[in-house]
Amino acid sequence: MNKTAPAGEIVEALRLLEKDRLVLAIHDASFPAAANEDIGRGSPYANGGTDFLRFARRLGFNGIQFGPQGQTSRDDPSPYDGTLFSRNILSIDWSAVAGDSLFSGLLDPHRLQRMVEGNPNPDGRHTAYRYVYDASHAALEALYGNLHNALDDGLSAELEAFSDRHKAWLFPDALYHALSVESGGRHQRDWPVRNEACSGRDLYQHTPEKDVACAARQASLLAHHRLFMERYRLGQYIVHRQHAGLRQRARELGLRLYGDLQVGLSPCDLWSRGGIYLPNYYMGAPPSRTNPEGQPWSYGVLDPDQYHDDDGRPGPVLNFMAARINKMMTEFDGLRVDHPHGLVCPWVYKVDDPDPLHAVQHGARLFSSPDLSDHPQLAHYAIVRSEQLNKQLSRHDDHWVSTMDPSQIDRFAILLDYLVEAVMAHGGSVNDVLCEILSTQPHELQQVIQRHGLNRFRVTQKADLDNPEDVYRSENARPEDWIMVGNHDTQPIWRLARQWERTGENLRQAEYLARRLQPDGNIGPLVQELAGNRCKLVHAKFADLFIGPARHVMIFFADLLGLEEVYNAPGTINDENWSLRVPPDYARNYADACSSGSALDLSRVLALALKQRGTEFSRAHAGLIARLERSGR
Numbered sequence: 001m002n003k004t005a006p007a008g009e010i011v012e013a014l015r016l017l018e019k020d021r022l023v024l025a026i027h028d029a030s031f032p033a034a035a036n037e038d039i040g041r042g043s044p045y046a047n048g049g050t051d052f053l054r055f056a057r058r059l060g061f062n063g064i065q066f067g068p069q070g071q072t073s074r075d076d077p078s079p080y081d082g083t084l085f086s087r088n089i090l091s092i093d094w095s096a097v098a099g100d101s102l103f104s105g106l107l108d109p110h111r112l113q114r115m116v117e118g119n120p121n122p123d124g125r126h127t128a129y130r131y132v133y134d135a136s137h138a139a140l141e142a143l144y145g146n147l148h149n150a151l152d153d154g155l156s157a158e159l160e161a162f163s164d165r166h167k168a169w170l171f172p173d174a175l176y177h178a179l180s181v182e183s184g185g186r187h188q189r190d191w192p193v194r195n196e197a198c199s200g201r202d203l204y205q206h207t208p209e210k211d212v213a214c215a216a217r218q219a220s221l222l223a224h225h226r227l228f229m230e231r232y233r234l235g236q237y238i239v240h241r242q243h244a245g246l247r248q249r250a251r252e253l254g255l256r257l258y259g260d261l262q263v264g265l266s267p268c269d270l271w272s273r274g275g276i277y278l279p280n281y282y283m284g285a286p287p288s289r290t291n292p293e294g295q296p297w298s299y300g301v302l303d304p305d306q307y308h309d310d311d312g313r314p315g316p317v318l319n320f321m322a323a324r325i326n327k328m329m330t331e332f333d334g335l336r337v338d339h340p341h342g343l344v345c346p347w348v349y350k351v352d353d354p355d356p357l358h359a360v361q362h363g364a365r366l367f368s369s370p371d372l373s374d375h376p377q378l379a380h381y382a383i384v385r386s387e388q389l390n391k392q393l394s395r396h397d398d399h400w401v402s403t404m405d406p407s408q409i410d411r412f413a414i415l416l417d418y419l420v421e422a423v424m425a426h427g428g429s430v431n432d433v434l435c436e437i438l439s440t441q442p443h444e445l446q447q448v449i450q451r452h453g454l455n456r457f458r459v460t461q462k463a464d465l466d467n468p469e470d471v472y473r474s475e476n477a478r479p480e481d482w483i484m485v486g487n488h489d490t491q492p493i494w495r496l497a498r499q500w501e502r503t504g505e506n507l508r509q510a511e512y513l514a515r516r517l518q519p520d521g522n523i524g525p526l527v528q529e530l531a532g533n534r535c536k537l538v539h540a541k542f543a544d545l546f547i548g549p550a551r552h553v554m555i556f557f558a559d560l561l562g563l564e565e566v567y568n569a570p571g572t573i574n575d576e577n578w579s580l581r582v583p584p585d586y587a588r589n590y591a592d593a594c595s596s597g598s599a600l601d602l603s604r605v606l607a608l609a610l611k612q613r614g615t616e617f618s619r620a621h622a623g624l625i626a627r628l629e630r631s632g633r
Helices: 008-016 047-059 092-101 109-117 129-149 154-163 169-182 209-253 267-276 317-327 356-361 376-381 408-411 414-425 443-452 493-503 505-517 525-529 532-546 557-561 586-596 603-611 613-618 621-633
Strands: 021-025 064-065 257-260 281-285 295-299 334-337 349-350 433-435 457-459 483-486 554-558
Touching: 008 334, 008 603, 008 621, 021 257, 021 557, 047 209, 047 257, 047 317, 092 109, 092 129, 092 281, 109 493, 154 209, 169 209, 169 267, 169 414, 209 257, 209 483, 267 317, 267 557, 295 356, 317 334, 334 414, 349 356, 349 483, 376 414, 408 414, 408 443, 408 554, 414 443, 433 443, 493 505, 493 532, 505 525, 505 532, 505 603, 525 532, 532 603, 554 557, 557 586, 603 613, 603 621
Parallel strands: 021 064, 021 554, 064 257, 257 334, 334 433, 457 483, 483 554
Antiparallel strands: 281 295, 281 349
């Protein structure tokens, strides 16, 4: 028997409930590590990461949703501000490097031991971000120093092949990081003039008169920074090699891997690819139900004039999109599209407003602003006409645009069309494009995703129980949608359930869930049972995911394990944010926690969902339900 395969009861229950994908969401840093390998941060590539993937598979998960995996800066652990092409060397499994025959004898085993012993968070429950950042870069420097003095022909050939394959992004990323180190690790906006002057957009603007100058400048910079750039290349080679190994292990386990196509970009990408972004506008989030003030992200806005060249062929923006998506689809089985609004109808605001919050609150949609007096520059990019707008509404309202003709939808869809076509070309389907559409879905975006049969997210902990048509209620989902109780940006459901008890919201939640789970009976006893036991209430909240029409379910790791600590408080920058990890004793404690109801017991949840189908269905599948309930005790 395959010890990593889910129990047959789980597989059968998911089939009967018509759920195709059950995906566990976890970011790299949150993985657990083996005790003798924990340097203060998790990695999916290490032994502890592999063990956790096996654990997830046994529970019935058939996919893993990662966060962005780009290189982050020393002062900002947010994966959503990482590089778009380079991978984060903080995810390197240094124990595996030490044991890799390619690097035999080149990494002092005592260094790994010292890295583990120096971990300031040895309990393994939180990352030690800056410690790991410094230790990982020091380990790479030491490895490169030994390697540089003893490079064998086989490894040299592999490094050269890797460099040649990825030179389009590897050279500018390596150069940026060399210049950043020379500038004291500062953001590129704070670089000295000598480094600021050699911006990536200058190096890669190919006009006849500039090509010679750019080539000379590149050669000069390469000569000056060669050793650091080669060291950067080595780190990228190692982490890409380890990711390829992860993909192979995932296939053997029967797990699909989903990457995160983040909407933001790092300082590195802004520096090296800034020429494809609008100079006068940033992208952010408009005021909404979940963020009434809006969010000034300061992210770049892709320049629509560079989608195509003068002859109608793919221009710099589409070439960039193709390179990015094709790379990700060689590394994953599907993509979570972070804030797809940014590809279809970005909310933009002025760069020169000294108050970013004021700016984002008075922003506009890039392609839906034909005649705004405070944004006259946007008329150039308008796709819709003035008579197609509901001007009595706020311009960030989902119905600001009232109608569009097919040719206009085609123009809004250019970037998302490109993405979907690339996923399909790599053997994926529309079910492998996960659109993180939350509380806002402008008419423009709705029309674009409908043409492909794409999905949206339904986060049920945010559901408005007073509004039968609320987008977060499970009964309003569509089969193609992805449904979840929470994600990396929300409170863990176990923490929220405690709040519900204090505020009395637990009774309202219990009444709603009882009507969902027992639609044809007397719900009074079930309401009292759920309202009186927050653990049962949480399990009912998860059962609600499995009884609706959405065929794809996602569960965040903290919700699975019964954790109550917040992983990410949006907009917060401190040493605690983004630091929560899977506890090292998760495997030993999970069964006991499930028995007490203080962690998510999927068997119990699926039994609840099956019984919701009614008396006749329950009789027909009584054996399965009984086995699920027994395994859930």
